[in-house]
Amino acid sequence: QLQLQESGPGLVKPSETLSLTCTVSGDSISTTDYFWTWIRQPPGKGFEWLGTIYFSGSKNYNPSLQSRITMSVDTSKNQFSLRLTSVTAADTAVYFCARQRRGWDDLHVWGQGTTVTVSS
Amino acid sequence: QSVLTQPPSVSGAPGQRVTISCTGKSSNIGAGHNVHWYQQIPGTAPKLLIYGGSIRPSGVPDRFSGSKSGSSASLAITGLQPDDEADYYCQSYDSSLSAYVFGTGTRVTVL
Secondary structure: OOEEEEEOOOEEOOOOOEEEEEEEEOOOOOOOOEEEEEEEEOOOOOOEEEEEEOOOOOEEEOHHHOOOEEEEEEOOOOEEEEEEOOOOHHHOEEEEEEEEEOOOOOEEEEOOOEEEEEOO | OEEEEOOOEEEEOOOOOEEEEEEOOOOOHHHOOOOEEEEEOOOOOOEEEEEOOOEOOOOOOOOEEEEEEOOEEEEEEOOOOHHHOEEEEEEEEEOOOOEEEEEOOEEEEEO
16 A cells, blocks of 8 residues: 655754655555655645656756755655755645656645744 | 635535536646546545546545536535535646646535
8 A cells, every 4th residue: 555654854944944755655666657746735725736756856846946946756765855945934834745647647645744834 | 826716615414415616727727737636634635536627536435526617627526424524625737837736725514
């Protein structure tokens, strides 16, 4: 059974870098049928797509975050990661990782989410 | 950024039918990009409910159905049950933004 688990600091100071990792279990991240995606949900609000990465390293980022976001994949650990630089309070959110199906582009499996608060 | 518009809330009595609209434009739903629907019980991760506009993943009851017309999509829930109380979101891709986009979300309340 496929499972995704986000991990990383729950508190980040303003202007610093947010780093999260998503560990995939139950299937290989090196599958040609899926992309791996980060989404966030600020408190009481809707969702924002952050970016998507393929096991080969090919990536697509939300243009609104292009200058601050970096995603990477580690196939040996079956993990993919998110880095967001120069964070502000507006980056406070629940961060989800998810598996996205090629072709349909739906997010068919999600991690449970991890809360990241930006505060000094 | 929420570029797909949904009603903030809908409600219905147990057993009734409710529908949730998702209004986009020519750069997303109207451009033919896939529309998907998710159910989120507050405090939990979203669950895929409908993909490709109208296809139910295995395990999703047939009380849930989706449709699409022009630049809009709809989710219908028939035989409303207390467990259906949740937030519902649509999702598509926007060619102008070069980004996957979500709806504003709709809270379903079972009276």
